[in-house]
Amino acid sequence: MTTHDYVIDAEGLRRVYSGGFEAVRSLSFSVARGELFALLGTNGAGKTSTLELLEGLAPPSGGSVRVLGHDPYTERAKVRPRVGVMLQEGGFPSELTVRETARMWAGCTSGARPVGEALELVRLERREDVRVKQLSGGERRRLDLAMALLGRPEILFLDEPTTGLDAEGRRETWELVRELRDGGTTVLLTTHYLEEAEELADRLAIMHEGRIAAEGRVDEVVAAYPSQISFELPDGYHLGDLPPLGQLGVTGHEMAGRTVRLFTGRLQAAATGLLTWADVTGVELRGLDVRSASLEEAFLNIARAAKEETKEAGDAGVTGEGAAR
Numbered sequence: 001m002t003t004h005d006y007v008i009d010a011e012g013l014r015r016v017y018s019g020g021f022e023a024v025r026s027l028s029f030s031v032a033r034g035e036l037f038a039l040l041g042t043n044g045a046g047k048t049s050t051l052e053l054l055e056g057l058a059p060p061s062g063g064s065v066r067v068l069g070h071d072p073y074t075e076r077a078k079v080r081p082r083v084g085v086m087l088q089e090g091g092f093p094s095e096l097t098v099r100e101t102a103r104m105w106a107g108c109t110s111g112a113r114p115v116g117e118a119l120e121l122v123r124l125e126r127r128e129d130v131r132v133k134q135l136s137g138g139e140r141r142r143l144d145l146a147m148a149l150l151g152r153p154e155i156l157f158l159d160e161p162t163t164g165l166d167a168e169g170r171r172e173t174w175e176l177v178r179e180l181r182d183g184g185t186t187v188l189l190t191t192h193y194l195e196e197a198e199e200l201a202d203r204l205a206i207m208h209e210g211r212i213a214a215e216g217r218v219d220e221v222v223a224a225y226p227s228q229i230s231f232e233l234p235d236g237y238h239l240g241d242l243p244p245l246g247q248l249g250v251t252g253h254e255m256a257g258r259t260v261r262l263f264t265g266r267l268q269a270a271a272t273g274l275l276t277w278a279d280v281t282g283v284e285l286r287g288l289d290v291r292s293a294s295l296e297e298a299f300l301n302i303a304r305a306a307k308e309e310t311k312e313a314g315d316a317g318v319t320g321e322g323a324a325r
């Protein structure tokens with residue numbers, strides 16, 4: 001893929017706030033036209049700070065970013081009409097009705113689609129006469145989304161689009177976002193919900209402390225992490241009584257009290273070996289839990305590894321190596 005296929009291209013992007021805090025630390029990633037890219041991360045990882053650079057709301061402190069081939073900050077006028085932005089807080093005047101808000105917004109949007117059409121897309125057409133302050137939190141998020149869609153954007157930036165929505169509202173938003181992507185819109189979204197990224201993202205990046213800790217398709221990100229088997233060691237048995245862990249395809253283990261947790265890249269072989277041993281030995285493996293690697297596990301590993309690194313650095317005055325098992 002040449003750089004011309006990318007509609008978002010960030011290279012060594014940095015953002016340092018006025019107090020000197022570095023929220024985005026040399027971030028590089030690209031998003032192809034028509035792709036749905038999710039930025040995941042722990043609280044304060046730097047997702048919103050990054051998104052604001054892509055939206056041209058602030059200049060980067062270092063590195064570069066191109067959106068639709070332009071610098072979104074210095075060439076804002078070229079980029080802004082072609083992108084839709086849904087911020088975490090819409091901040092619409094609370095006294096206006098939904099229809100008035102949409103009309104006001106349409107007045108500032110070149111080539112805006114009819115207001116009714118935008119409201120229908122997010123299923124707010126029956127709430128047109130309601131004042132913004134009377135909308136529920138979820139309805140306000142849908143109004144934010146409708147305004148981002150008014151200009152039929154080529155790229156849609158969505159900052160936590162489903163926060164505050166109930167399960168049904170979330171599913172409806174996912175459906176709409178998927179339809180927009182299928183229609184050719186490029187979508188970059190931030191989210192706290194791993195399920196949202198799993199459902200929607202063609203590719204994703206997991207951010208931690210201003211950096212990308214993992215990036216790729218969901219299956220690629222997950223493949224880097226092991227599956228797990230946990231169970232209670234039967235009474236009178238020791239870890240050494242199990243079949244040799246290496247032969248089972250186990251690459252690591254933990255013990256907490258009598259609970260054993262085995263990590264493996266070959267889940268079926270390891271589980272079969274363990275269950276065969278239990279069967280032949282005539283013991284019951286209480287609390288048995290067999291779990292494939294998942295995005296949640298990848299995410300937790302990244303957060304855990306980073307915490308250990310911070311602790312090691314604090315303990316020894318040095319920075320540890322990246323630490324996924």
Ligand SMILES: Nc1ncnc2c1ncn2[C@@H]1O[C@H](COP(=O)(O)OP(=O)(O)OP(=O)(O)O)[C@@H](O)[C@H]1O
Nearest residue numbers: 017018021023041042043044045046047048049050
């Ligand atoms: N204006 C600012 N001045 C100084 N620090 C800031 C400013 N805005 C954000 N930060 C800090 O930068 C870091 C990244 O914040 P950011 O909002 O980008 O993270 P996030 O990943 O979007 O978090 P969340 O998921 O909680 O919304 C945080 O430590 C935050 O406290």
